[in-house]
Amino acid sequence: MRRLHVHLLSDSTGETLENIAKAALAQFDEVETVRHFWPMVRTEAHLERILQEVAQKPGLVIYTLVNVTTRRILEQRCAALGLPAVAPLDSVNDALSALLGQTAKARPGRQHVLDAAYFARVDAIQFTIAHDDGTAWEEWEEADIVLAGVSRSSKTPTSIYLANRGFKTANIPIVVESPPPAALFQLKNPLVVGLTTSADRLIAIRRNRLLSLNQAPDTRYVEEEAVVRELAFARRMFADNGWPVIDVTRRSIEETAAAIIALVNDDRGSEA
16 A cells, blocks of 8 residues: 655645545545645744655645745745645636636635625534534524434434535434324425445444444344334335435445435525
């Protein structure tokens, strides 16, 4: 397995850069990646300290620096060291400049300005945390999305991810012995989405959960017949109410959330 040092330099929080690097590195197998994360690089003195580390641990340098001077220093030093230095946003900025007929403003972290969208996202996160696992169902009408599914069908992590995208999300476990509140079937504003998965995968996840809690993994909670009955009960409820259903068996949280957002956009478009 090859070992690769990746240096990520940003003049802001580096969130965008981290996501770009993560997406690119996911395309390569058998590579042990050592990431060196350098956020808030805004002075030449700071950059000099980082370049000493880069020289000691050479590898790929990926950067989002808008200051002309620090960019030039970084590029020149990387060239002298024989290291590749990539600015992934440059081509996008160049294309926008050509289309809009204006030069991009060199403002670090401009995307993180505390605007209305930022506060809406914070509000969505607070709402989602307060409405996890069937809590405060009386306020579900305020949600953008309500996720329904049996226990351990990724409702909570998907809800949190959606909240980070600005969607107020509540979730409710579907339990055969305990019907959900009637309010779930009377919602007008939120899109209710059913999450389902395969019985085999659900049993495996539940077993691991029980083991992590030091509980015996041989209860009815993981009994195949009971799990199959739970899933069938949930699917029947989804079908009876005409809710869209997403099978999360082979989906990551990000993929599930993307599919849900697409459903929300379609739903809002049909109402327009």
